[in-house]
Structures are given as structure tokens and as C-alpha cells.
Amino acid sequence: xxxxxxxxxxxxxxxxxxxxxxxxxxxxxxxxxxxxxxxxxxxxxxxxxxxxxxxxxxxxxxxxxxxxxxxxxxxxxxxxxxxxxxxxxxxxxxxxxxxxxxxxxxxxxxxxxxxxxxxxxxxxxxxxxxxxxxxxxxxxxxxxxxxxxxxxxxxxxxxxxxxxxxxxxxxxxxxxxxxxxxxxxxxxxxxxxxxxxxxxxxxxxxxxxxxxxxxxxxxxxxxxxxxxx
Amino acid sequence: xxxxxxxxxxxxxxxxxxxxxxxxxxxxxxxxxxxxxxxxxxxxxxxxxxxxxxxxxxxxxxxxxxxxxxxxxxxxxxxxxxxxxxxxxxxxxxxxxxxxxxxxxxxxxxxxxxxxxxxxxxxxxxxxxxxxxxxxxxxxxxxxxxxxxxxxxxxxxxxxxxxxxxxxxxxxxxxxxxxxxxxxxxxxxxxxxxxxxxxxxxxxxxxxxxxxxxxxxxxxxxxxxxxxxxxxxxxxxxxxxxxxxxxxxxxxxxxxxxxxxxxxxxxxxxxxxxxxxxxxxxxxxxxxxxxxxxxxxxxxxxxxxxxxxxxxxxxxxxxxxxxxxxxxxxxxxxxxxxxxxxxxxxxxxxxxxxxxxxxxxxxxxxxxxxxxxxxxxxxxxxxxxxxxxxxxxxxxxxxxxxxxxxxxxxxxxxxxxxxxxxxxxxxxxxxxxxxxxxxxxxxxxxxxxxxxxxxxxxxxxxxxxxxxxxxxxx
Ligand code: SF4
Numbered sequence: 001x002x003x004x005x006x007x008x009x010x011x012x013x014x015x016x017x018x019x020x021x022x023x024x025x026x027x028x029x030x031x032x033x034x035x036x037x038x039x040x041x042x043x044x045x046x047x048x049x050x051x052x053x054x055x056x057x058x059x060x061x062x063x064x065x066x067x068x069x070x071x072x073x074x075x076x077x078x079x080x081x082x083x084x085x086x087x088x089x090x091x092x093x094x095x096x097x098x099x100x101x102x103x104x105x106x107x108x109x110x111x112x113x114x115x116x117x118x119x120x121x122x123x124x125x126x127x128x129x130x131x132x133x134x135x136x137x138x139x140x141x142x143x144x145x146x147x148x149x150x151x152x153x154x155x156x157x158x159x160x161x162x163x164x165x166x167x168x169x170x171x172x173x174x175x176x177x178x179x180x181x182x183x184x185x186x187x188x189x190x191x192x193x194x195x196x197x198x199x200x201x202x203x204x205x206x207x208x209x210x211x212x213x214x215x216x217x218x219x220x221x222x223x224x225x226x227x228x229x
Numbered sequence: 230x231x232x233x234x235x236x237x238x239x240x241x242x243x244x245x246x247x248x249x250x251x252x253x254x255x256x257x258x259x260x261x262x263x264x265x266x267x268x269x270x271x272x273x274x275x276x277x278x279x280x281x282x283x284x285x286x287x288x289x290x291x292x293x294x295x296x297x298x299x300x301x302x303x304x305x306x307x308x309x310x311x312x313x314x315x316x317x318x319x320x321x322x323x324x325x326x327x328x329x330x331x332x333x334x335x336x337x338x339x340x341x342x343x344x345x346x347x348x349x350x351x352x353x354x355x356x357x358x359x360x361x362x363x364x365x366x367x368x369x370x371x372x373x374x375x376x377x378x379x380x381x382x383x384x385x386x387x388x389x390x391x392x393x394x395x396x397x398x399x400x401x402x403x404x405x406x407x408x409x410x411x412x413x414x415x416x417x418x419x420x421x422x423x424x425x426x427x428x429x430x431x432x433x434x435x436x437x438x439x440x441x442x443x444x445x446x447x448x449x450x451x452x453x454x455x456x457x458x459x460x461x462x463x464x465x466x467x468x469x470x471x472x473x474x475x476x477x478x479x480x481x482x483x484x485x486x487x488x489x490x491x492x493x494x495x496x497x498x499x500x501x502x503x504x505x506x507x508x509x510x511x512x513x514x515x516x517x518x519x520x521x522x523x524x525x526x527x528x529x530x531x532x533x534x535x536x537x538x539x540x541x542x543x544x545x546x547x548x549x550x551x552x553x554x555x556x557x558x559x560x561x562x563x564x565x566x567x568x569x570x571x572x573x574x575x576x577x578x579x580x581x582x583x584x585x586x587x588x589x590x591x592x593x594x595x596x597x598x599x600x601x602x603x604x605x606x607x608x609x610x611x612x613x614x615x616x617x618x619x620x621x622x623x624x625x626x627x628x629x630x631x632x633x634x635x636x637x638x639x640x641x642x643x644x645x646x647x648x649x650x651x652x653x654x655x656x657x658x659x660x661x662x663x664x665x666x667x668x669x670x671x672x673x674x675x676x677x678x679x680x681x682x683x684x685x686x687x688x689x690x691x692x693x694x695x696x697x698x699x700x701x702x703x
Pocket of ligand 1: 577636
């Protein structure tokens with residue numbers, strides 16, 4: 001297996017996530033599942049530390065030095081230190097393992113742009129403060145091609161304007177709009193993506209909800225049927 | 230927007246608060262945990278100085294990493310032992326019930342919660358495992374979550390969620406003999422696609438669903454997630470109540486009647502509105518197997534591997550990748566493809582009825598020479614029931630290995646794995662590249678009866694002729 005996994009240069013997300021600026025790395029292909037993002041053998045751990053080495057481990061191993069397409073993008077020298085991952089359709093399908101975004105985050109990824117994302121993966125990324133932005137296939141392909149052609153290309157993501165700006169020596173500057181649903185967007189931009197405290201702040205409502213659930217109250221005779229539906 | 234469906238009723242009942250940004254704080258009625266996705270959540274809880282809010286609503290077991298040949302402690306793999314010990318420590322520290330090895334109640338988390346009667350209609354069920362959709366078979370709203378969410382549920386017994394659309398999948402008619410819930414869901418996923426359900430809860434309804442046993446409904450809902458639907462469910466009915474009655478954690482005494490009345494009231498009524506609806510005819514569904522690298526790449530047993538021209542343009546790149554990886558030619562028949570390993574087990578198909586269906590095929594026959602075949606019961610209880618019926622003896626006599634319960638080669642986090650390019654006939658739920666422990670290993674998903682048919686034939690084979698004439702009568 002490759003030993004090129006980079007030590008993480010950026011701090012993990014904290015507080016509001018409004019913009020991100022960094023170099024990109026493209027992993028092309030649709031339906032890339034979490035078993036490929038991090039093979040199951042790397043799940044044998046009780047902490048997330050050290051997961052960077054597992055990111056795309058089997059795909060990277062398969063693309064050894066003699067592979068006709070060259071090494072896996074994550075192992076190309078020009079992409080070391082990249083922080084924006086650009087992917088295609090249904091990225092992150094399969095298992096619910098948070099190890100997948102954890103591995104990507106620990107490799108250095110701070111934002112993902114793709115055509116579409118699997119739901120649990122999207123939610124797991126959100127819980128870590130990693131935005132998953134969607135864009136049209138044309139825009140995604142254009143960014144992937146620009147980044148592959150010139151790994152020094154700088155991407156600037158603006159979650160408030162919902163725009164990505166690409167600045168490369170070869171292709172010049174380009175700007176496209178990207179999509180992020182209002183809910184996740186406002187949670188990222190306001191810094192409320194790490195929601196434990198918020199959930200705990202609704203003490204009254206939590207208690208009231210527990211109190212009206214028939215199965216927590218021994219199915220009382222005059223149970224309030226869920227008529228409010 | 231859906232209204233009046235079981236999903237809507239359960240959602241509204243569990244709604245704690247509206248959160249900024251449009252999501253909802255949802256109360257979680259039952260939280261299931263296991264050794265793989267919980268340790269980091271407990272560490273995070275500790276870092277935040279928090280405790281478990283409802284330890285009595287959290288239940289733990291160990292399944293993913295357990296060996297199936299010998300389960301003596303300490304486990305041979307030190308990492309596996311560390312994960313199990315960590316789970317034991319966390320459960321003890323927080324007062325959480327753990328159904329551990331040898332307790333008589335251990336098994337795959339999605340097998341034990343229903344069999345203990347923990348999973349009930351009208352609950353919200355969450356677990357750090359995507360196949361949590363299984364519990365929807367009871368008319369619960371059940372979904373997989375990530376580790377940060379496991380932390381949130383431990384801390385607050387609730388989650389930030391966005392409401393899904395509800396699609397009703399109506400299945401008319403009757404399944405043919407030799408065609409099971411596994412074939413039905415593989416057929417549905419093949420038709421609607423692996424992303425077809427994204428953003429949706431699937432309500433399975435119609436006469437064919439009403440005719441399914443609870444175990445078959447669990448198989449169906451288990452794989453809703455493979456069709457992109459995070460939630461899949463069936464409305465509770467007499468079959469549901471009959472299954473639950475007398476289970477250790479099910480209500481009893483006078484509470485039973487009141488519970489049933491409430492459960493009945495939850496079902497989607499005639500006035501329910503769905504976001505959309507799709508129909509299937511059960512009678513037209515053949516035994517179905519996957520040929521590719523996603524659960525959506527399935528075909529009827531009599532069909533050839535599809536050619537590029539037969540596929541929609543956006544499916545072709547993945548098909549080409551699958552031909553290469555699986556080493557299959559477009560247009561070649563799937564019947565007759567030699568297999569190396571046969572695996573019967575997993576939370577999809579590791580229950581008693583699955584083992585019975587496979588044993589009916591194995592009885593009086595022999596596993597083909599050179600082929601490795603093994604059966605991993607889904608839980609200690611399934612193992613005990615199967616042994617009481619003599620199914621273990623049927624399998625052993627046919628040349629299958631009879632193992633101890635766990636996830637096993639569904640995801641190969643334990644020593645059970647494919648080697649090199651081996652190809653498996655598997656009753657599990659995922660055929661992703663590398664899923665069964667070898668980065669180049671290949672998986673064909675099918676029903677347990679079809680796996681048994683492959684085992685005795687040495688190749689992919691239609692189970693129907695084998696059922697028509699029991700081998701013992703030859
Ligand atoms: S049997 Fe497979 S799918 Fe089910 S919980 Fe275990 S690993 Fe996950």
C-alpha cells in the first residue's frame with residue numbers, strides 16, 4: 001500500500017464554515033461506496049486516529065506505480081495537501097460508517113463537491129463540519145479536469161453565495177454556482193453543525209415527548225393516539 | 230407531501246422540536262449499539278462531559294468482529310478483543326444492557342432486537358449501522374446513523390433529522406415457489422435503481438407484502454437502504470402481532486391488548502397520501518441474482534448478463550467496470566457460472582426461515598467438491614432453534630460448515646473472508662468491490678435457497694427444479 005498519506009496540515013473544522021480555499025483532488029466514478037472509501041478492515045479500531053492511511057486504501061493499492069493510469073489521485077505528489085475532493089454521482093453509498101468521512105478528513109479533505117451524495121454519508125460529513133456541495137455534471141467534470149490537469153489549481157468555495165471559483169494558471173478564472181440545501185447550509189454557516197448542545201437545550205420538549213410515547217408509559221389505557229398527525 | 234401514513238404518524242409523535250435550518254429534532258425510542266460504531270461515540274461523550282440520557286432505551290450486542298469458529302475469550306485477534314472489551318467497559322460504565330457472547334441472546338443486532346421483542350410498531354429505532362431499516366418490518370421508523378449521531382442519541386435520546394418523502398411500493402399477486410423476499414427486493418432495487426430511494430421512505434404494501442412472514446418482511450426492509458431508501462417499512466398487522474406475542478421484551482398482560490390497539494391505529498389508512506407510488510407484480514419475479522458490483526446490478530436467473538446496449542446510458546460506465554471486475558462477458562448466461570465459496574447468513578438472511586429454506590435444498594444432497602460452504606446463524610437463538618430442528622445436522626451431512634453467530638463474511642471483519650479472486654454465492658446484502666474481505670474478491674447476491682442450490686451444483690443454478698423433486702425421493 002502507498003505510504004504517501006499526508007500528515008494532516010489543517011485543523012479540523014470548528015465554528016462557522018462559510019468559505020474554504022484550497023487545492024483539489026478528483027476521484028472520478030459514480031456510486032463509489034464507503035467500502036471503497038475505507039475498507040472494512042480499517043474499522044477495527046476504537047478511535048478514529050490513524051484512519052488517513054485507510055482512505056481509498058484498496059483503490060490506491062490497485063493503482064500501483066506500474067498501473068497504466070498511474071497512481072491513484074490521492075497518491076500523486078501534486079495532490080498532497082489538497083483539501084477539496086471532487087467526485088461524481090451517489091458518492092458515499094453503502095455502509096453508514098462515519099469512518100469514511102473521518103478518513104477523508106484526516107487525509108486533509110475539508111469540503112467535497114459532487115454530482116450527488118448518499119444521504120447517510122452527507123449527514124456524517126455535516127456532523128464533522130465538512131460541506132458536501134452538489135453541482136451539475138458539466139461543472140463537476142470541468143473542475144475535475146482542471147484539477148487533474150493542474151494540481152496547483154486553487155478552488156474557493158463560498159457557502160453563503162453558493163459559488164465555487166476556480167483559479168488555474170492554464171484555464172484562468174471560472175465561477176460556477178453550487179447547491180446545498182438551506183438546512184445544512186445554515187447549520188454550517190452558523191456554526192451549528194455540531195448539534196449536541198442544541199439537542200440538549202430542549203430539555204422540556206425532550207421530557208414532554210418521552211411522556212407522550214405510549215411504549216414508554218406501559219401503554220396506558222387512555223393513551224393519546226397520535227392524532228395530531 | 231405525504232400525510233396520514235404510518236411514517237407521518239410516527240414522525241409527528243416523536244417530534245421534539247423544530248431546529249434552525251428546517252430539520253427536526255426527533256426522539257429515538259430504541260437505540261441499538263454494537264462494537265464497531267460506538268467506541269468513538271462514547272469517547273466523544275466523555276470528552277464533552279456528558280452521560281447517557283436513557284441507558285434503559287439503549288441495547289448493545291457484539292456481532293461484526295466476532296469469530297464464528299471459536300468464540301472463547303480472549304478473542305484470537307487482539308484488535309477484535311479490544312473492541313469487545315471496550316464495548317463491555319462502556320456498557321458497564323453507563324448501565325447499558327449488553328447481550329454478549331454466550332448469553333443466549335447475542336447475535337447480529339438486526340436479528341436479536343426483533344427476536345427479543347425490543348423492536349415494536351410505532352417506535353423510532355436508530356443504530357450505527359445502515360441496515361437498521363430492517364426494523365421497519367414491524368411498522369417502526371428505523372434508520373442507520375453515523376458515529377456522531379450515535380453520540381447525539383446517547384447524550385439526548387434524539388437526533389436532528391430531515392423528513393423524508395414517502396413512496397408506496399405496492400406488490401400485487403403471489404411470489405412463485407422458489408422465489409423469496411430476497412428476490413423481491415433485489416428485483417425492486419434492480420428496477421428502481423440503487424439511488425431510486427434517496428430522500429424517500431419506502432412503504433411496502435399490497436397483497437404480496439401482507440402474505441409475507443415477519444422474517445421475510447425483515448429481509449425486504451433490510452435492503453431498502455441498498456435501494457437508496459434510508460427507511461423501509463411495512464404496516465403492522467396480525468402477522469406482526471402474532472410474531473411479537475410472548476417475546477421477552479414485548480408488552481404482556483393487559484398492556485398487550487392496549488398495545489395492539491395502538492399499533493393497529495398507526496397503519497397508513499385509506500386516506501393516507503403518498504408522495505408517489507410504484508407497483509410490482511410478485512408472480513412475474515424470478516429468482517434474482519446480482520452479476521455486478523452494486524446490488525442494483527441484478528438479473529433473473531434465466532437472463533444473460535446485460536449488454537451495454539440494454540442499459541441506460543448513465544449505467545454503462547459502471548457496467549463496464551463491473552464486467553472487468555467480475556470477469557464476466559456481456560450477454561453470457563449467469564446460470565452455470567462456477568463459484569468458490571457459499572455463504573448463508575447475515576442480517577438479511579440469517580434467520581430460522583432462511584436456514585430452513587436452504588436446508589430444504591441441501592437435504593440429501595452434497596456440496597460440490599472443492600467448494601467451501603458455510604452457514605452462520607444470525608443469533609444464538611436462531612442457532613439453538615435450528616439445532617433443535619436438526620438443521621445443523623442436515624447442513625453438516627451435506628458438507629456445509631455450521632458456525633457460531635455473527636456478521637461473518639457479510640463484511641469480513643472477522644477471519645471469514647474471500648481469498649484473491651474467489652467468487653462467492655452469498656445471502657448477504659452487498660456485492661461492492663472488496664466487500665467480502667479480499668480486495669479482488671467477487672460476490673453474487675441471492676436468496677439462501679439459491680446459495681444452497683449453488684453449493685450443491687458448484688455453480689449458479691436455478692433453485693426451482695431442486696425444490697420440485699426432493700433429492701431424497703430420487
Ligand atoms: S450482517 Fe452485514 S449488513 Fe448486517 S449488520 Fe452485520 S455487517 Fe452489517
